[in-house]
Each structure stands twice: as structure tokens, then as C-alpha cells.
Amino acid sequence: MSNTFVVIGGDAAGMSAASKARRANPDLDVVVFEKGEWVSYAACGMPYFVKGDVEELDDLVTVTPETFREERDIDLRTGHEVVDIDPETQTVTVESDDRTFEQAYDDLLVATGASAIEPPFDGLALDGVFTIHDMDEADAIDAYVSEHTPETAAIVGGGYVGIEMAEALSAHGVDVHLFEMLPHVLQPFGEAVADRVEDHLRDQGVTLHLDTAVSGFAGDGAVESVHVENDTYAADIAVVGVGVAPNTDLAEQAGIELGPTGAIATDEYGRTNHEHVYAAGDCAEAEHVVTGDPDHVPLALTANRAGRAIGQTVTGSPTPVGPIAGTAIVKAFELGASRTGILDEQRAREAGYDPVSVTITASSRAHYYPDGSDLTVTLVADRTSGRVLGASLVGPEGAKRVDTVAMALRSGATVSELQTADLAYAPPFSPVWDPVLTAAKVLKGELD
Amino acid sequence: MSNTFVVIGGDAAGMSAASKARRANPDLDVVVFEKGEWVSYAACGMPYFVKGDVEELDDLVTVTPETFREERDIDLRTGHEVVDIDPETQTVTVESDDRTFEQAYDDLLVATGASAIEPPFDGLALDGVFTIHDMDEADAIDAYVSEHTPETAAIVGGGYVGIEMAEALSAHGVDVHLFEMLPHVLQPFGEAVADRVEDHLRDQGVTLHLDTAVSGFAGDGAVESVHVENDTYAADIAVVGVGVAPNTDLAEQAGIELGPTGAIATDEYGRTNHEHVYAAGDCAEAEHVVTGDPDHVPLALTANRAGRAIGQTVTGSPTPVGPIAGTAIVKAFELGASRTGILDEQRAREAGYDPVSVTITASSRAHYYPDGSDLTVTLVADRTSGRVLGASLVGPEGAKRVDTVAMALRSGATVSELQTADLAYAPPFSPVWDPVLTAAKVLKGELD
Numbered sequence: 049m050s051n052t053f054v055v056i057g058g059d060a061a062g063m064s065a066a067s068k069a070r071r072a073n074p075d076l077d078v079v080v081f082e083k084g085e086w087v088s089y090a091a092c093g094m095p096y097f098v099k100g101d102v103e104e105l106d107d108l109v110t111v112t113p114e115t116f117r118e119e120r121d122i123d124l125r126t127g128h129e130v131v132d133i134d135p136e137t138q139t140v141t142v143e144s145d146d147r148t149f150e151q152a153y154d155d156l157l158v159a160t161g162a163s164a165i166e167p168p169f170d171g172l173a174l175d176g177v178f179t180i181h182d183m184d185e186a187d188a189i190d191a192y193v194s195e196h197t198p199e200t201a202a203i204v205g206g207g208y209v210g211i212e213m214a215e216a217l218s219a220h221g222v223d224v225h226l227f228e229m230l231p232h233v234l235q236p237f238g239e240a241v242a243d244r245v246e247d248h249l250r251d252q253g254v255t256l257h258l259d260t261a262v263s264g265f266a267g268d269g270a271v272e273s274v275h276v277e278n279d280t281y282a283a284d285i286a287v288v289g290v291g292v293a294p295n296t297d298l299a300e301q302a303g304i305e306l307g308p309t310g311a312i313a314t315d316e317y318g319r320t321n322h323e324h325v326y327a328a329g330d331c332a333e334a335e336h337v338v339t340g341d342p343d344h345v346p347l348a349l350t351a352n353r354a355g356r357a358i359g360q361t362v363t364g365s366p367t368p369v370g371p372i373a374g375t376a377i378v379k380a381f382e383l384g385a386s387r388t389g390i391l392d393e394q395r396a397r398e399a400g401y402d403p404v405s406v407t408i409t410a411s412s413r414a415h416y417y418p419d420g421s422d423l424t425v426t427l428v429a430d431r432t433s434g435r436v437l438g439a440s441l442v443g444p445e446g447a448k449r450v451d452t453v454a455m456a457l458r459s460g461a462t463v464s465e466l467q468t469a470d471l472a473y474a475p476p477f478s479p480v481w482d483p484v485l486t487a488a489k490v491l492k493g494e495l496d
Numbered sequence: 497m498s499n500t501f502v503v504i505g506g507d508a509a510g511m512s513a514a515s516k517a518r519r520a521n522p523d524l525d526v527v528v529f530e531k532g533e534w535v536s537y538a539a540c541g542m543p544y545f546v547k548g549d550v551e552e553l554d555d556l557v558t559v560t561p562e563t564f565r566e567e568r569d570i571d572l573r574t575g576h577e578v579v580d581i582d583p584e585t586q587t588v589t590v591e592s593d594d595r596t597f598e599q600a601y602d603d604l605l606v607a608t609g610a611s612a613i614e615p616p617f618d619g620l621a622l623d624g625v626f627t628i629h630d631m632d633e634a635d636a637i638d639a640y641v642s643e644h645t646p647e648t649a650a651i652v653g654g655g656y657v658g659i660e661m662a663e664a665l666s667a668h669g670v671d672v673h674l675f676e677m678l679p680h681v682l683q684p685f686g687e688a689v690a691d692r693v694e695d696h697l698r699d700q701g702v703t704l705h706l707d708t709a710v711s712g713f714a715g716d717g718a719v720e721s722v723h724v725e726n727d728t729y730a731a732d733i734a735v736v737g738v739g740v741a742p743n744t745d746l747a748e749q750a751g752i753e754l755g756p757t758g759a760i761a762t763d764e765y766g767r768t769n770h771e772h773v774y775a776a777g778d779c780a781e782a783e784h785v786v787t788g789d790p791d792h793v794p795l796a797l798t799a800n801r802a803g804r805a806i807g808q809t810v811t812g813s814p815t816p817v818g819p820i821a822g823t824a825i826v827k828a829f830e831l832g833a834s835r836t837g838i839l840d841e842q843r844a845r846e847a848g849y850d851p852v853s854v855t856i857t858a859s860s861r862a863h864y865y866p867d868g869s870d871l872t873v874t875l876v877a878d879r880t881s882g883r884v885l886g887a888s889l890v891g892p893e894g895a896k897r898v899d900t901v902a903m904a905l906r907s908g909a910t911v912s913e914l915q916t917a918d919l920a921y922a923p924p925f926s927p928v929w930d931p932v933l934t935a936a937k938v939l940k941g942e943l944d
Contacts, residue, residue: 060928093864093923107864208922337918348928349921365944370916377920386920416541416555448926451900451919458917459907468818469906470785471899472825472834473797474656475541478896480508480796496813 050076050154050362054140056130056298057159058082059089060348061329061355063111065157066122068359076363078122079151081142083129086183087113092348094186095212098193099219105187133158133302135322155324155362158299158312159355162292162330162346167204169288170264176271177286180209189287198222198284202274204262206233208378209289211245214254215381217285225255225281227262227274234378238391240407240426241442245380252381292346294331307333309344318358318369326362328354328369337371337457338390338437339399345374373438375454377447384447388454389438391428396437401430403437406491410483412446414475421445425487427453427463434462434495439487452484463492498524498602498810502588504578504746505607506530507537508796509777509803511559513605514570516807524811526570527599529590531577534631535561540796542634543660546641547667553635581606581750583770603772603810606747606760607803610740610778610794615652617736618712624719625734628657637735646670646732650722652710654681656826657737659693662702663829665733673729675705675722682826686839688855688874689890693828700829740794742779755781757792766806766817774810776802776817785819785905786838786885787847793822821886823902825895832895836902837886839876844885849878851885854939858931860894862923869893875901875911875935882910882943887935900932911940 053069055062058080066078080087086109093108102108116122125144132141139150164181166172176196178189192198201217203210206228214224226233226249232242233249233256246256257276265271265286274283294311305321307313312327314320316335320327329351333342354369361367377386390396396403405428413420423443429436439453456466467488473480481489501517503510506528514526528535534557541556550556564570573592580589587598612629614620624644626637640646649665651658654676662672674681674697680690681697681704694704705724713719713734722731742759753769755761760775762768764783768775777799781790802817809815825834838844844851853876861868871891877884887901904914915936921928929937 090862090864090923090928092921093862096865096923101866102864110863347921349918349933352928353916368916371918373918375918375920377922377925379922379924384925388918388920414538414541415558416538416550417544418549448920449896449899451897451917451930451932452903454919455900455903455909455914455917456907458913459904459909461903461907465906466903468801468816469899469903470797470819470821470823470836471902472823472836472896473540473795474825474827475538475544476827477825477832480538480800482899484899485797 052077052079052153053155053362054151054153055080055157055159056140057161057329058087058124058126059159059161059329060351062157062159063088063116064352064355065159065328065359067120068356069363070120070122072360072363072365080122080124081128081130082124082126084182085126087116087124087126089183094180094183095209095216097186098190098213099216105183108183130298133298133325135302135325138324153324155326157358158304158325158327158331159329160295160298160331162294164289165291165293167288167290169262171266171271174265174267174271175269176284177265177288179288180213192285193217193220196284200282200284201225202227202281202283202286203289204286205289205291207289207291208376211249211378211380213287213289214249215379218252218254222285223253225257225283227257227260227276229261231259234385236374236376237385237387238426238440240424241385241387241440244424244442245383245385248380248383292330294344294346296331299327299331307342309333309342311344313342316368317361317366318354326358328358334369334372337373341399343372343374345372347376373454373457375450377450382444383442384445385440385442386447386450387438387440388450389428389436389457391426391438391440396428401437402432403428404431404491404494406487406494408483408487408490410486411479412443412483413477414479417475423483425483427487427491429463429491429495431495434464436461436463436466446483449482449484463488463495467492500525500527500601501603501810502599502601503528503605503607504588505609505777506535506572506574507607507609507777508799510605510607511536511564512800512803513607513776513807515568516804517811518568518570520808520811520813528570528572529576529578530572530574532630533574535564535572535574537631542628542631543657543664545634546637546661547664553631556631578746581746581773583750583773586772601772604774605806606752606768606773606775606779607777608743608746608779610742612737613739613741615736615738617710619714619719622713622715622719623717624732625713625736627736628661640733641665641668644732648730648732649673650675650729650731650734651737652734653737653739655737655739656824659826659828661735661737662697663827666700666702670733671701673703673705673731675708675710675724677709679707682833684822684824685833685835686874686888688872689833689835689888692872692890693831693833696828696831740778742792742794744779747775747779755790757781757790759792761790764816765809765814766802774806776806782817782820785821789847791820791822793820795824821902821905823898825898830892831890832893833888833890834895834898835886835888836898837876837884837905839874839886839888844876849885850880851876852879852939852942854935854942856931856935856938858934859927860891860931861925862927865923871931873931873935875939877911877939877943879943882912884909884911884914894931897930897932911936911943915940
């Protein structure tokens with residue numbers, strides 16, 4: 049059993065592991081090295097801070113460093129960067145402002161997170177060009193908006209971050225142009241979601257440039273324009289949100305193996321190829337519940353859950369980190385969009401399935417009950433086994449109902465089982481057949 | 497294969513079966529006998545008609561008789577009462593205004609529904625005393641409220657109907673007194689729900705009389721007061737909603753067996769003890785997904801689903817009606833309350849389980865995101881197997897998340913599986929750990 053548990057990285061995975069390990073074993077030394085100053089913060093909340101829905105950046109901090117140190121008795125060292133791991137001697141080398149030292153561990157968790165990808169754009173260093181990769185950057189965007197009251201924004205990337213930032217900047221009266229290289233926004237959500245979200249973004253005054261590759265920004269000190277293949281648009285502020293990449297340099301240097309996705313390979317307990325080195329969160333792979341293959345889905349719940357499980361494992365209660373389904377939900381102005389599992393036909397085929405898909409639109413409430421709205425559900429299943437593979441939902445209300453399908457995926461349920469789940473009905477909440485059930489009913493008809 | 501499919505009862509189960517059978521086999525004769533004039537109506541919508549949220553009673557009709565007859569080619573006979581079933585000769589005897597005749601069937605569906613229980617109260621026949629058992633009664637309540645503008649209402653029964661009618665009458669400015677014999681309202685939802693709903697009803701100005709048995713009503717022609725053991729309260733209108741009982745007389749006369757609940761016993765295809773006689777909807781039992789025992793939960797989805805499955809079965813595609821979980825959801829003014837599965841410890845023990853239960857309260861959204869609210873989740877599991885047995889939820893938003901647990905029940909999932917379902921998170925929709933996951937996490941801790 050561990051006497052010293054060292055954690056590299058003080059966000060979701062790291063602090064969940066540290067907290068759980070401490071609760072499980074009060075005699076354990078728990079040391080967390082975080083190279084920055086922020087710990088345990090809700091990165092997903094940053095767009096809402098920029099928008100103004102969240103007043104203080106500090107509101108996004110779930111637990112303060114003081115609480116970790118004083119109430120949870122965790123030796124949390126911010127401003128401390130781990131620069132080397134030696135799995136043979138079970139030590140890490142740590143740099144702080146004033147010194148470099150070694151720290152021994154019995155068990156180590158690598159929770160180094162991910163970084164926003166910086167594409168090779170011209171003018172990325174101009175004032176007013178931002179990625180949204182950490183709390184300081186969120187603060188900087190907020191300050192820039194206040195100080196410069198931009199009239200036009202260029203958002204590069206039509207994923208969550210791009211869409212959430214479109215909403216945030218529009219709320220400040222900024223005229224938003226959103227650039228996406230692919231034919232659709234929210235690519236992992238599939239076309240049925242993209243169609244409705246794109247219509248809605250346009251209704252909200254966002255100008256969409258789909259199938260459009262940005263080459264860079266220009267300006268005199270500060271950004272003034274964004275360049276695409278044959279065009280230039282004015283932009284007083286730019287936000288680049290084209291995805292994240294796992295922070296794996298430190299692990300790689302130490303001989304910790306990466307998996308097929310480029311993130312750190314782990315077993316079902318979050319263990320790397322070194323017995324006493326674990327990895328969790330945005331830097332690590334996890335097992336996909338549908339394909340059984342390693343996948344890299346850097347999202348908050350995955351990180352929290354894996355961290356917590358590893359905290360249990362290192363204190364003597366081996367706990368699987370659990371599979372992931374790539375479940376995600378995003379607010380796009382007045383719409384909610386969600387997805388889970390495998391929607392992409394090609395990917396389903398690669399995993400050995402014969403995918404069949406249906407898309408239906410049904411009311412979120414009883415047809416006669418006020419304020420219901422159209423919820424569009426796409427459901428995918430395997431023709432041979434009937435197993436549910438994935439789903440997406442989009443509408444002004446009800447996108448969270450994707451959880452029903454996420455649970456079905458966790459159980460390996462078939463469409464018949466989903467169709468005969470006894471979901472809740474009353475006129476203010478659902479039609480008699482919840483839209484998820486209607487989709488299952490129609491899909492079952494296709495499979496029979 | 498059936499040439500003539502006869503259905504007794506033109507509401508959810510009956511019309512679902514008729515419609516499905518017709519679509520599956522265009523050559524089939526499909527005859528529906530409905531003794532009243534209303535078919536395929538949303539009984540659950542009646543309180544919202546009384547409240548004023550739904551303008552016309554006709555809005556509650558899902559499909560009109562004309563559509564069934566003309567577009568769906570179903571021989572729908574309203575005002576026709578089946579008075580006898582002869583399973584030996586496979587005929588039913590039918591009475592209409594002008595004649596009595598026999599109708600032969602190859603397959604028969606008994607979908608006679610349920611009736612509101614009329615307790616042995618004094619003064620039940622007074623003007624202004626209503627049960628809410630059908631559309632005409634909803635119309636009568638609405639008319640009575642308009643004509644008499646009652647100042648005080650007595651609602652007897654703290655189940656769904658009572659609570660929905662409390663909301664409906666309060667919306668008309670009526671001072672509502674709600675009487676419940678048991679110590680709590682919404683008994684099948686458990687105490688955690690009852691506590692919050694009771695507080696909220698009081699906040700909304702409803703006077704609760706719990707543990708209070710009504711003996712009857714008094715008045716001169718019209719109701720003026722309600723009597724309980726040692727007290728009398730003014731009441732200008734009274735609504736009695738103390739439950740429903742299955743309409744089984746016709747079936748019993750024909751030698752169709754009832755089950756332990758008093759409703760018609762059926763097999764997994766909805767078949768009764770007579771091979772060509774099926775039963776579905778509020779008059780029939782269904783198999784409980786947790787206990788495996790027959791249960792009687794007269795709700796709309798059960799009826800629709802069973803009817804549809806029987807429509808498939810009689811046209812040559814044997815289709816199980818599917819199990820039920822007793823899932824229910826109800827709006828109580830600004831609160832939603834839901835339940836699924838087995839919450840009652842005694843009942844869990846009778847089914848062979850060793851129930852362990854936790855109740856947690858967590859925010860419906862990220863803690864820093866506006867307009868989140870407290871969602872209280874109770875989760876019950878079996879100590880030995882870890883199997884999830886049931887859940888309840890209550891709060892201003894999120895009660896529909898009971899569906900996640902309903903899906904878990906359908907799959908026979910354990911708490912570990914529920915806890916590691918990849919549910920959707922983004923700040924506007926949920927905390928990182930959805931409250932259902934938090935409940936599972938805490939319950940898992942209790943089980944370990």
C-alpha cells in the first residue's frame with residue numbers, strides 16, 4: 049500500500065484522486081504539484097464568465113487551494129512544475145521559482161491535462177487573438193472585451209468552445225463570424241444536430257463560414273482582420289478553438305507509453321505501462337463502452353471519475369475507472385445539443401457493427417401542453433445484434449435526455465430494451481412516448 | 497392469423513392496438529367498440545384543461561374518430577357497449593342505442609380501462625362534487641368553476657390527480673384544502689419527495705390535512721362543506737381523487753382470470769388465460785421489471801405500449817408488451833417529482849432483496865451557472881447484488897432524469913454500472929456529476 053501518493057496536475061483528475069485517496073487513508077502523504085496557480089476549476093464555465101452569466105472567475109473554482117491544504121490535509125504545491133519522472137527509482141523532479149528538488153512516490157498519477165491546439169496561423173501572437181485554454185486566458189478575453197468593445201469577432205472552430213464563445217460574444221453585442229473547416233459545426237454530433245444548430249446560429253445573427261479554412265490574422269499590433277482562402281473579414285477580436293491535444297511530453301520522456309490516439313495508454317484501473325504510474329483526465333485514454341477500444345475524449349466527468357477511482361485504487365480498493373461513451377452536451381444560444389456513443393457509420397463499421405440509423409422529431413411535451421418544442425433525436429443501432437450504438441438530440445428543451453441512451457450504452461442494451469424502458473410521462477414533461485422512445489420504436493421497425 | 501380483430505375500449509391501449517394491427521395487416525377487419533363518445537384522449541391532460549393551460553377539451557384528443565375511420569380504415573363504433581364475451585364461440589355481444597348484436601372475433605383485446613374509485617362518502621351526489629374519471633367530468637368541473645366561482649375547494653386524495661387539481665383550482669384563485677388519509681402526499685414517491693412537495697404546496701397556499709380521513713360532504717343541493725373526523729371545513733367545490741380500480745366485470749363474467757392485484761392476468765404478450773383474448777391498459781396487469789411479479793400500474797405509456805405490441809402479435813409478429821417499472825412523474829406547481837421501480841423497503845424485501853437507500857440533494861446545474869436549483873435524489877439498491885431497485889427525484893428542474901434510472905432498471909444494471917454511465921455534462925445542464933450519479937456514488941459507498 050502506498051505511503052506517498054504524488055499527483056502531477058491540480059485540476060479535475062488530479063484533485064479528485066488526491067481528495068479520494070486522502071479520505072480513504074488519512075495516514076497517506078498526498079502531494080500535488082501544479083505548475084500554475086489555479087486548481088480544481090471548471091474550465092467548461094469559462095465561456096459563461098466571458099458572457100457575463102458568471103460574475104467572478106473565482107466562482108468557477110470548485111474547491112480553493114486553502115481548502116485542499118487546510119481542510120483536506122493535501123500537500124498542494126502550486127507554482128511547482130514536474131520536469132522529470134523516473135519510474136525506476138519512483139521519483140519525480142520538481143521545479144519551483146526558487147529551487148529544483150526530487151520527490152519520491154509509491155504511486156504516481158499523471159494528470160497533466162490537455163492544451164488548446166495552436167494552428168500554424170499567421171498573426172496568432174497579435175493582441176486580441178485568443179485561445180481559451182485556461183483561466184488566465186478567460187480573464188484576458190473578458191478584459192479585452194471590456195476595454196476594446198470589439199464590433200466584430202472571428203471565431204475559428206465550430207466545436208463546443210466556438211459555439212459557446214459565439215453566444216458569449218454575441219451577448220456583448222459583438223457581430224460574430226464563425227469559421228469552420230468542415231462542412232458542419234459540431235461534427236461529432238452528426239448532421240441532424242448540425243442542421244438545427246446552424247439554422248439557429250444564423251437566426252441569432254451569427255454569420256457562418258462553413259467549409260472554410262482560416263489562414264491567419266492581420267493587424268497593426270492588435271488583430272484587425274481574419275484571412276480565409278480568397279477573402280478577408282474584419283475582426284476586432286478572434287478566438288481560436290480548434291480542439292485540444294493531450295499533454296504527454298513529460299510522460300513520453302519517462303518511457304510511459306502512449307496509445308493509438310496519442311494520449312497516455314491506460315488499463316481499466318487507469319494504470320500506465322509502469323505499475324505504480326497512473327494517468328487520468330485530458331492527458332489519458334479511456335476505454336470506449338461501445339467499441340471496447342481506447343479513446344481520447346477530454347471531458348470533465350471522465351477526468352473526475354477516473355481520478356476518484358485511482359484515489360481508491362492506490363489506497364487498497366482497486367476500482368475500475370469505468371468506460372466512456374463520448375457523451376457531450378452543449379448550449380447553443382436557446383438550443384441544447386447532445387450526443388453519446390458512436391454516431392459515425394464508418395466508425396461503427398470499423399468496430400465491427402452494421403449500423404442502422406433513424407432521425408425523428410417529436411414534441412418535448414404533450415402536444416397540447418404549453419411551451420413544448422421540437423426535439424430531434426437520432427438513434428443508431430447494430431442491425432445484427434440490435435445493440436444501441438449511439439444517439440444525438442437537439443432542441444430547445446430535452447437534450448439532457450441523452451442520458452437515457454448513455455445508460456443504455458453502459459448496459460449494452462438493445463433497441464428493444466430501450467424501447468421498453470418505462471420512461472416518465474406527464475403532459476408538462478413529455479409526450480406519452482418520450483422522443484427517445486419514439487426514436488427507438490422507429491428504429492426497431494427498421495431492424496425487424 | 498386473425499381475420500377479424502375486435503377491441504373493447506377506444507382509449508390508449510385499444511386504439512394503439514387497432515392502429516398497429518391495421519398498419520401491419522391491411523386485409524384485417526379491425527372493429528373497436530367504445531361505449532362512450534370520446535376515443536384516444538389524454539386523460540392526463542384534464543387537470544391542465546381545468547387549469548386553463550389547455551383551451552379546448554378537444555385539444556386533448558390525440559386522434560379523432562373520423563381519422564380512425566377514414567384515414568386508418570378502422571371500424572370504430574362509439575356508443576357501443578360490449579356486454580358479454582364468449583371465449584368458446586369467439587363472439588362478443590354488443591349493445592348500442594338501437595340494437596343488440598353479436599360480433600365474431602379471431603382475436604379479442606379487452607381494453608376496458610379503469611374507473612375512479614368512489615369512496616363511501618356521504619354527499620357524493622351533491623352538485624359540485626366531482627371525481628375526475630373522464631372527459632365529460634373534466635368539462636363539468638370546468639363549467640362549475642366558471643359558473644359558481646368557488647372560493648374554497650376540498651380535494652380528497654394526495655396522489656397525482658389531487659395535486660394536479662390543487663394546482664388547477666389554485667390558478668382560478670380558489671383556496672384549496674387537500675385531504676390525505678395517509679401521513680404523506682404522493683405515497684408511492686417516498687418521503688423525500690413528499691417532504692419537499694408538502695412544503696411547496698404550503699408555500700403555494702394549499703392547506704394540507706394529512707393523516708386525515710374525509711367522511712363526506714354536506715350542502716343544500718350543492719356542496720357547502722367537507723367533513724373529517726372531528727371537523728368541518730367550508731367547500732364550494734370538491735374533487736375526489738383517491739385512485740382507480742380496473743374495469744374487470746366484463747372479463748370476469750367471461751371466465752377471464754384476474755391476477756393477484758385484481759386486474760386481468762396476462763402473459764408476456766398480454767394474453768389472458770384464453771388464447772385469443774388479450775388484455776391491456778388500465779384493466780390489465782403487467783410484469784414488474786424489478787420484482788418479476790404481476791403489477792397493476794394504470795398509466796398511459798403502459799397502455800400505449802401494450803396495445804401496440806398486441807396489435808403486432810395478432811398480425812403475426814409476436815411482440816412482448818414489455819415490463820413496467822411504475823415510473824411516474826408529476827408537476828406540483830413549480831416542482832417536478834418522479835419515481836421509478838421499488839422505493840418501499842418492505843416491498844423490496846418481499847421481492848427477495850436487501851434494500852439500501854440513500855438520499856442526496858445536489859444542484860441541477862453547475863454551482864456557478866444561473867437558475868440552477870436543488871434536485872433531491874433517492875436511490876435504492878440491493879445490498880447483495882448491487883442491483884438498482886428504484887429511485888425518486890424532486891426539484892424545480894431535473895425530475896425527468898428519473899429516466900436514466902428507469903433505463904438502468906430495464907437493463908438490470910448495478911449501482912456500479914449506473915455510477916459509471918457517461919452522463920452528459922455542461923454547466924447549463926448539470927454539475928460534472930449529475931445528481932443521479934452523485935446518488936449512485938454515495939450509494940456505492942454504502943454498499944462497499
